[in-house]
Amino acid sequence: MKTFKKLLFGFLLISLLVIATASTWLYSKVDSALPILDGKKTVFGLKKSAIIERDEQGIATIKAQNRNDIAVALGFVHAQERFFQMDLLRRNSAGELASLFGPLALDYDKSIRRHRFRDRAKVIVAQLPKKQHELIKAYTRGVNQGLKYLNSSPFEYLLLQQEPVQWSEEDSILTIFSMYIDLQYHDGRRERTLGLMKAVLSGDVYAFLDPKGSIWDAAIDNSHYPQAPMPLNAWPSASSFNAIPKDNRYIKATALADSNENKYQGDHLPGSNSWAVSGALSTTGSAIIANDMHLGIRVPNTWFRASFEYPQSQTDNSKAVGSNTVIEQIKVTGATLPGTPNMVIGSNGNIAWGFTNSYGDYSDVILLTTNADNSQYLTPSGFQDFILHKQVIAIKDQKAQEITVTDTIWGPVIGKNHQGQLLAYRWVAHDKEAINFTATELEQAKTVERAFDIAARTGIPSQNMLIADNNGDIGWTIMGPIPNKKGNIGETPQSWDSGENSWQGYLTPEQYPQIKNPENQRLWTANSRVVGGDMVEKLGNGGYALGARSQQIRNNLLIQEKFDEQALLKIGLDDEAVFLQRWQQFILETVLTKKVLAQEENFVQVKNLLENTDELRASVDSVAYRLVRNFRINLRDNVFFELKSSLHNIDKAFNFKAIRHQIEVPLWQLINEQPENYMMLGENSWQDVFTKALELTVADMSINQPLTAATWGQQNSSAIKHPLSSALPLLDHWLDMPTKALAGDSYMPRVQGNAFGASERMVVSPGYEENGIFHMPTSQAGHPWSPYYGMGHSDWEHGVPSPFLPGKTYYKLTLLSY
Incomplete structure (x- = not known):
């Protein structure tokens, strides 16, 4: 027994020693990846010395004797603070994420490789004007010098068991291509969605669902376009769509319930004010x-x-x-x-x-006319062979995969329409002017x-x-x-x-x-x-x-x-819900009738909440806002559920999200005029649609709590996370920003979702920068042990004015030329 205790004690002691040694090594590696904030470093590529000053929040002031040296110093700072972020941006557009994350990213990489952005980036670099080429060359040198001067690779690579790859000139082009992917459609989904609708719907129905204007138009030249009238004939034909049968309500109810978590995230789209x-x-x-x-x-x-x-x-x-x-x-x-x-x-x-x-409209989907075996396609000069490009995708811990990308004189082939016709994609991003x-x-x-x-x-x-x-x-x-x-x-x-x-x-x-x-x-x-x-x-x-x-x-x-x-x-910072005020009145005047209130006792509480709300705002403590907002989403999804499902059954490329903003116009016309000729209502009456949408809204908000506790802030709480934190739950406390109830939403100036919103707020009058304001979520830092990690985030959350200009210098790094 004594021998066993000694062995057990020895084993525990050795285990503790191994854990302590591993922890010390890990700590040392992570700590060594912190950026250099003070001192002097000699950097290749500088013509003269450059100075990098940082204030308490890490906001950098870069001083140099020429613009190219500014680029070297900026590249140095970017690499030291944000190299992993930069790496994700270049890999995102190059279709090279699978080499970091493995098979999880493979399908995405395949979808992006059709654009051959790395090849295009090299072409763009080669044709840049001399002055711009020198600028990007200087920046690239700075990035690689900044990466070299880190005593250890950024901590993300340690967790991924990878080594960072040096920056190249085309990688800066790829970074901007990533912004193209974020800000424009890379797959033609909106045009394909509208194309399907136009092909299978009558002209008046298509015009109704694709309005050119609305009461919300606010062009700076005061121009207005009319919305289309309601179709007069029965629409659309349920038989031609293979729609969900009206008596199969279980399928519909289950589908709506299953989508609750995602559908309440809001109608956010990359954009700005x-x-x-x-x-x-x-x-x-x-x-x-x-x-x-x-x-x-x-x-x-x-x-x-x-x-x-x-x-x-x-x-x-x-x-x-x-x-x-x-x-x-x-x-x-x-x-x-x-x-x-x-x-x-x-x-x-x-x-x-x-x-x-x-x-x-910076892209176009092109219908291709092909020969019998789809080996050629018709052009103004006759039939031509498709252009085939081999692409090799590296995959972490697996053998690389080779795929073939099919191209035309206009752009890559992106799929087929509902009739099996091949489609090509003409996009600004494919041209050297991009x-x-x-x-x-x-x-x-x-x-x-x-x-x-x-x-x-x-x-x-x-x-x-x-x-x-x-x-x-x-x-x-x-x-x-x-x-x-x-x-x-x-x-x-x-x-x-x-x-x-x-x-x-x-x-x-x-x-x-x-x-x-x-x-x-x-x-x-x-x-x-x-x-x-x-x-x-x-x-x-x-x-x-x-x-x-x-x-x-x-x-x-x-x-x-x-x-x-x-x-x-x-x-x-205005979070008044002007857009939803008419929806608030719609619930009070059209949905909550005396008959409905007599049948649905819990709706009396809804009526009281809405009547006692003087000004509807997306404030964190508002129950009324959350109720009206979520009701609108449930009603929209209910009204268009069978139409969406039928169109998706015809062509899986149909994407309702791509047209969700324009749908508000016909939706409002439908629920107010309540036409009998809409054949995909899915319920026995319009009043049933309204009641069921409100029932679902109240039920979702009342899960494990009274309705009065279901505030907007509870639903709209921040979830601002590091890309790796979900895979490393023990580290999320150090990596992620604290959860906070946030005011604001989609259809108001203060745009705010759980992990979407104002990536910065800037107010400035040129010549009076000292009075300017600048907010930014998270912080300057990419390293969780940085002294300014998370600094400034609270000002962004609360809308507290914070200075546009950098503050007092806390850190000073001098970069010396060779």
């Missing part, structure tokens, strides 16, 4: 701009805050004073995207600029007109761009390539084999739509249609958002005559 007032309305005399870009939010955040200080090149507008040449000092502050050398949004003292996603670094010229621009010129020559996913300058001028234009389309090219797939339909290159800068200093001295964009007439004809419709956000921002701007930065921030 931006608004500006001219100097005539500002307290500074300079124009003021506000911008918050809406993206998925995770740890670390998409953006990295920085300020650049460098002398203007002597070849660029240097001023002669007497016999001396005065070289102007450039100082530009804002947000950068790790993986690229640009200042994405910001202010340089003369102009400030921000973006919202344009949602113009990406360049012309946007860096904004750092030295001084006027709205100069920014207009830069915007029209820039290669990024096309954005609504608002500009404010210190002369008091404001302007809107599109930044990014706009295809010059010829023929009958609209929102649905078309044949291009006759030559009548085509792209004729891209619009020239002189052809770009622009608006400067409108009569009301105000501008706003929020992903909905911005302009009408000839200007919108140039842009097309790639899936504009409903105009509810735009309209609420516009109305908030119009009720005030003088603005400072705080006033513009207040507009961005």
Whole structure:
């Protein structure tokens, strides 16, 4: 027995020693991956020394003697703070995630490889202008030097048992391609969805479900388009769709219940809000701009805050004073995207600029006419062979897979339609015009007109761009390539084999739509249609958002005559549910009839909640908001359930989410007019549809709690996580941001979901940056042991004004040239 105890004691002692040794080794590895904040380091690629100062939150001020040295230093900082994030961005667009994560990412990689973005990135790098090529080369050198100076690989690679791969010049192009994937459709899903609807529905029904306008339109040129009338005949034909039988209610109820977790996440789409007032309305005399870009939010955040200080090149507008040449000092502050050398949004003292996603039509699905064995396809010059490309996908812990990508003169083959016809995809992202670094010229621009010129020559996913300058001028234009389309090219797939339909290159800068200093001295964009007439004809419709956000921002701007930065921030934090007010009245007046209240006793509580809510807001303590919001979603899903299911049965590519915003218009018409000729209602009467949607809403909100405890904040609690935390639950406390009830939602200025929303909030008046405001979720840091990990996140959560400019220097690192 004593021998056994001694053996057991020895075993435990050895085990503890092994655990302690492993823990010490692990701690050392993770700790060694922290960025260098102070001291001096010699860096290859610098022409002269560069200084990196960080404030308490890690916001970097980079000082150098030329722009390329700024790029070296920025690359160094990005690699030290965010290399794993950068790696995910390049792998995301290259279709190389499976080499990190294994088979889980294989299907995604296959879907992306059809675009051959790595091959395209190499072509783009090779044709960049010399100055831009030197910039990206300098940035790449900085990234690899920053990675080298880490004493250990970023901790994520330790957890994945991988080694980081050095950065290359084309990887910065791939980073921007990832933004194309986020901000535009890479698979043509919206056009394919509309194409199916147009093919199987009658013309009046299709027009009704694809409205061109609504009461929510808020274009800055005050243009309006009508919504289509209700179809007069019975629609659609249930027999032609193989619809779900009306007596099979169990299938429908089960499907609706199973989708509860996802359906309540909201109608979020990558986009943004931006608004500006001219100097005539500002307290500074300079124009003021506000911008918050809406993206998925995770740890670390998409953006990295920085300020650049460098002398203007002597070849660029240097001023002669007497016999001396005065070289102007450039100082530009804002947000950068790790993986690229640009200042994405910001202010340089003369102009400030921000973006919202344009949602113009920057792609087209093409119907291919093929020969009998599908080996050739018809073009204006006759039948041609398909172009085949071999792609090898590396898979972690498995043998690599080889796939074949099929291409045409217009773009890759992306599948078949419901009739088995092959489809090709024409997309801006496939052309050399898609990406360049012309946007860096904004750092030295001084006027709205100069920014207009830069915007029209820039290669990024096309954005609504608002500009404010210190002369008091404001302007809107599109930044990014706009295809010059010829023929009958609209929102649905078309044949291009006759030559009548085509792209004729891209619009020239002189052809770009622009608006400067409108009569009301105000501008706003929020992903909905911005302009009408000839200007919108140039842009097309790639899936504009409903105009509810735009309209609420516009109305908030119009009720005030003088603005400072705080006033513009207040507009961005507005969580009033203007969009849902009519839905609140609909429940009270149409759903909660005396007959229904007599039959459903628990609905009396619903009535009291809604009647006692004076102002419907997406506040964290509001039960009424959650109830109205979720009722609308349940009712929408119920009304269109059989139509969606039938269309999906015809073609699995049908994607209701791609058209969900436009569906609000016909939905509201249907529930108010309650036509008898809608043949896919799925219930015995419209009142049954309303009652069941409310029953489901109340039941979902009352799970394990009284209805009065089901607040909006309970449902809309943040879930801002590191990409690896779900696989490492023991580390989520250190990696993820704390869970917090958040105000805001989809159809209001304060856009906010569990892990979606304002990836930054910026308010700034050029020349008065010291009064500017900047919020950013998570923090600058990518390493959980960083002294500023999570700093600034609370200001973003609560909407507390925090400074636009970096603060007092806490850390200083000098990079020396060889």
